[in-house]
Amino acid sequence: MTAYLFLLPALVLLATFTFYPVIFGTALSLFEYNVISPPRFVGVANFRQIAADRYFWIALGNSVKYLAVVPVLQGCAILLALWVHRSARGIGWLRAAYYLPVVTSIVVVGIVWRWLYDDAGLINFVLLRLGLARGPIHWLASPGVALYAVMFVTLWKGLGYYMVIYLVGLEAIPPGYAEAAAIDGAGALQRLWRVTLPLLRPSILLAATLSAISALRVFEEVYVMTSGGPVYATYTMFYYMFDQAFGALHMGYAAALGVVLAVVTIGLSIASFRLLREGGLSYY
């Protein structure tokens, strides 16, 4: 009996704010609901409407494009983790420096990068001085560039976080393997490619899945820096869902968009798991 008393607060909160909203939110995708009048069952009408909705396809396209950040981010994080995986003087400070953007508010990050990306901002100043650009580049204002400029901020902010995940993974690998390979005459690159990376695969799987899920759901960076513009160039799935739910109060339609996003996310997770699991986990 006491056991249930201890669990009560957590279970009530989880039931109210996690299980109930996810289950009924999914069901809501079959309704039309504008908060004021009671929900009206419409079947799959929301999904049919989504299929013909051109903003949906723009948003989905941008969210999928955003996935390009995943391999770059993971590659950089692995390299960085390999470099800082040592005990040397000052290495703790370097790690802290890489982690700093992770603990900083996305709003502060977004505001600073908006200034850095400004036509008269620091990045353009450096590029013009070095003669690498003829005129200022409109980082956040030109439709062809904006999405990639925002992606770079995601990379910059997330690098330290994934570095730590890989450091944890590297700690777990017994040093004996690399030493044995070295004695057998394997070079540094060979040791990295044939020993360390395969042993790191569980961490890569975890980090890649986490970062793919957050890439598909990207919202905050976009909201703070470009508000989805210019001309929908950075409009993402989550942004569209947010607008439909809390701007237009099309709760049912927003729920349907959320379900589509969830299906894409789950499909992708399974695919990445299949892709990266091959042989990886069997090493342990």
Next chain:
Amino acid sequence: MAERPRTPPRLRSGNARLRQVAAAAQYAGLGVLAVGTTFPFVWLLATSLRSSGTVVSFPPVLIPHPPTLANYAGVWATMPLARFFANTVYITGVGILLTVVVSAMAGYPLARMRFPGRDVIFYAIVGSLMLPQHVGLILNFVTLMRLHMVDTYAAVYLPSAASVFGIFLLRQAYLTIPAEIEDAARIDGAGEFRLWGQIMLPLVAPALATLAIIEFSGYWNSFLWPLIVLKSPDKFPLAVGLLYLSGLFAYNTRYIAAGAVLMTLPTIVVFLALQRYFLRGITIGAVK
């Protein structure tokens, strides 16, 4: 890595020099990268200390001359920054307290009691991480609206008060306590609640601290949810308030920079002072 004694001395010194050069190059690369991740903060600080001009000036100013705190006084006096700050402190404080208490309670029976449904409950809690939380966002808003809680502080912290990570973390901590300690307390006649409050809780204090610190940056920086449930600016936390101000006072970048520094400083101080707790938190998150 082991030194090979048979290598001729000349070759060895050549290798050593090559290795030195490679190490130096690596350190140079790491240094440049560290500048890349910290530079925006330095620039923000420099801008907040300038007495004139805007952030986007040619050439950029990195060392303000003369430095002044006037922007801090100005933004504090003319914009509702003090209010945003107080809101953030309140939401963060209550949020951390609730999360820690709820996790400390829920983790305990999951680790140290036998009762019907324990494993089902545990797997349901951990499994909720797999749920598409973003779908729940919509209905959470509707729920809070029905409870007439939209635009209240409680609406900001209640939905995240039960942290799956926290419950998991505390359960692991309780599991490591030796059974002898529990037995001894029971023989001394301690009841279930006294056993928990006086014996068990002090023993999991490190886990409680880790959770509090991880939750600190979570609540302090939380942005999306307060943006959805708060309507009146006098309830905004810094994250929402700062963005609101940066829209209203786009021309006064020095004030916005001062506000941004004030928002960032506590998280940086807490992080630098308590780094190992942050890293421990991620370690646990990564192996779960």
